[in-house]
Amino acid sequence: MTLTKIVAAAFAVAALAATPAMAALAVGAPAPDFRAEGALGGAPFKFHLAEALKKGPVVLYFFPAAFTSGCTIEAHNFAEAADKFNRMGATLIGVTAGNIDRIAEFSKSECRSKFPVAGDPKLRIAKAxxxxxxxxxxxxxxxxxxxxxxxxxxxxxxxxxxxxxxEEMLAGVTEWRAAHPR
Structure with a gap:
């Protein structure tokens, strides 16, 4: 069995259990600045958090691996909501440490060229x-x-x-916008 199949099976079991994981960065904590390279619509893309924040809030989502069932569903959902995030002035970016060799293809097919995805091969961003x-x-x-x-x-x-x-990120941007009117 390949690593991708093992990871996909593990995600399926975890999704059935629907046990929330805990992220250590709490509301109010400073977000670590980062730069990342990735793809948007299959083309190379560079991202810098500090630059993106000059335009508005940033929705940063981490996902385990491109082209696994859960990550594909999540990418489709974010792609469908990308225009809503844009209308709210939010920048959307996905980041993965898994199979980064396929993010250009993933950005085009699964993210539907609506938002960039970046690779994090050494888990530097994910660890931060x-x-x-x-x-x-x-x-x-x-x-x-x-x-x-x-x-x-x-x-x-x-x-x-x-x-x-x-849904959680749309609600979060809405709440942030309400507290920070333009």
Whole structure:
């Protein structure tokens, strides 16, 4: 059995259990600045958190591995909501430490060219955000954050199930916007 199949099976079991994971970065904590390379619509893309925050809040979501069932569902859900995030002035980016060799393809097909995904091959970003998987070293946990323009975490949601990340992040950006009118 390949590592991808093992990881997919583990995610399926975890999703059935729907046991929330705990992210260490709490609301109000400073968000670690980072730079990352990835893809948007299959083309190379560079991201810098500090630059993105100058435009508005950032929705940063970590996912375990491209083209696994849960990560594909989550990418589709974020792609469907991308225009809503854009209308709220939020920048959306996905980050993975798993199979980064396929993120260009994933950004085009599963993210539907709506938002960038970045690779985190050494888990540098995931570790800074405490979004690593204990059971599968080398993979990001499924954790989502809203980061306000002040560089602080305003919303965090960590759960191996891909089902509620988009709704939680939309609610988080809405709450942040209400507290920080333009």
């Amino acid at each position: 955000y405490d979004a690593t998987m204990a059971l599968f070293p080398g993979h990001s946990n499924r954790t989502s954050y809203v980061i306000g323009t002040d560089g602080r975490i305003s919303t965090v949601y960590s759960n191996l199930s891909a089902q509620h990340h988009v």
